[in-house]
Amino acid sequence: MSKVMQKKIGRLTILAEYEDKSLMCKCDCGNIVTRSRTLLYNGTSSSSCGCLKGKAIALGISRK
Ligand SMILES: [Zn+2]
Numbered sequence: 001m002s003k004v005m006q007k008k009i010g011r012l013t014i015l016a017e018y019e020d021k022s023l024m025c026k027c028d029c030g031n032i033v034t035r036s037r038t039l040l041y042n043g044t045s046s047s048s049c050g051c052l053k054g055k056a057i058a059l060g061i062s063r064k
Contacts (some may be wrong), residue, residue, distance in 0.1 A: 009025075009040055009041075009047045010047020011027050011029070011052070012025035012026065012028075012033070012040070012047055012048060012049070013026045021038065022034050023035050023037050023040060025049075027048055027049035027051060028051075031049040031050075031051065033049040033050075
């Protein structure tokens, strides 16, 4: 049984932890992504769903 904590890393809020130690996270932008817990806590994995990468581009696009 794994404890689910509301923890936020970067833009990702951890929603749930799977049995294989991967984490279901919700990004600030609303995307749900799965990340390896090890990578996330080590900071070697991106702490966003990837939207930061496209932010500069997204700013130029009007939202619906
Ligand atoms: Zn995002």
